[in-house]
Amino acid sequence: MTSREIRSQFLEFFTSKSHAIVPSAPMVVKDDPTLMFTNAGMNQFKEYFLGNKAVKESRISDTQKCLRVSGKHNDLEEVGMDTYHHTMFEMLGNWSFGDYFKKEAIEWAWELLTEVYKIDTSILYVTIFEGDASEDLARDTEAYELWKQFVPEDRIINGNKKDNFWEMGEQGPCGPCSEIHVDIRSAEEKAKVSGASLVNQDHPQVVEIWNLVFMQFNRKANGSLEKLPSQHVDTGMGFERLCMVLQNKQSNYDTDVFTPLIREIEAVTNSKYGKDEKIDIAIRVISDHVRAVAFSIADGQLPSNTGAGYVIRRILRRAIRYGFTFLDTKEPFIYKLVATLSKQMGDAFPELISEKNLITNVIKEEENSFLRTLDQGLVLLENIIESADSKTISGKKAFELYDTFGFPIDLTALILRERGYELDQAGFEKELQKQKDRSRAATKVATGDWEVLFDDAEEEFVGYDTLETTIKISRYRKV
Ligand code: ATP
Ligand code: MG
Ligand code: MG
């Protein structure tokens, strides 16, 4: 089954259960100061759940473009390292606003997975909320009894508050959730350890695919819970993970959502996927990031130096660096992938076709300018190495290179290591902290939500651009 068919069968199934199909909301959020990017299907319905907006349709279904690179959901560090977390992904969902509740949500999820998609029931596990004594929250026996109609008891797993109790925020709607996981390990691996013990353990072949949230409480400002006057269902299923299962693959990147992009990366960079782990990670990162960037630009969000645009620029630069470092790409090439992407996904997301030229040109321009930065930085770094009087390069010099010329610190560290030099990492951190203090003092002068948001984004992104990526580079070394 192709990914196209998988997507349309989902929507057809919920149409047959009287759901109205709505378009995906934009991935880049413009009207909510607390959120930069859509990170779940329910975001666009938040006002319904809060009771601030009247519900027109009580049953809705869609596929939502999501991006998880900031705030509560930041999967950036996982991307490329594992095979099932993306920055940008599609979340298939169905909702009930005060209409059906647990019974239908569970029965339909099971019907879709096992009768329409025909997933072998023996690879499925489900989780239910185990309860929490500290809040006087009961175990979700209702969900347990409903699952018991289909699933043997040893494959219904109790889950804690972290995995099985969803909250919109510090206040507002919340409730237990029940998740569906797949065990796609080989028979040999299955014989060694039971899949039940691997659920929610970040095992690459025992993976969560669908989250069914049952909103039945409201958390009040004082922290206490009250029953909601009407109950809602909010579900989210990872489309790329579903494709992995239905196409009998072990990795999202081996499904037809990604293979056309990967083949194109191999062709334009003259590399091969599946032979060397470092190269594979780079190819996965690039095929992931081009989607995030292309969808953002299609939403009208260009790379820039502030807010969401800054986040997008950092994601694109990250892809450029992975290419530069591991695929030896010294010329722009990511823009060439846009044609393949819009061909692959343009029918579901026509903005990729209508904005194709803009996306291509913007990415090419960004690549050109960042590659120039990298070139200049390499020359400057060479000068620093030549004039060094010890094998340790000062954090201050590395910071100058980073701050004034935009040269990534992890690349500095990597090159130095390769040349037998060391970076004074602590010295670098000190300079970075000084700069943060300066910019914090500067933003205090300005007022308004946007400054706050930008400050947060910058902190997060400066964070990964220095420390986290350095950790990653050292992880490559071990392979
Ligand atoms: P995980 O535990 O795997 O990180 P999650 O519990 O954070 O997933 P939810 O917030 O429950 O995910 O989102 C609903 C569904 O969206 C998940 O069951 C999963 O299939 C999918 N999903 C979540 N994060 C990602 C991601 N980064 N890339 C691809 N799919 C994802
Ligand atoms: Mg997660
Ligand atoms: Mg989870």
Ligand code: MG
């Ligand atoms: Mg989940």
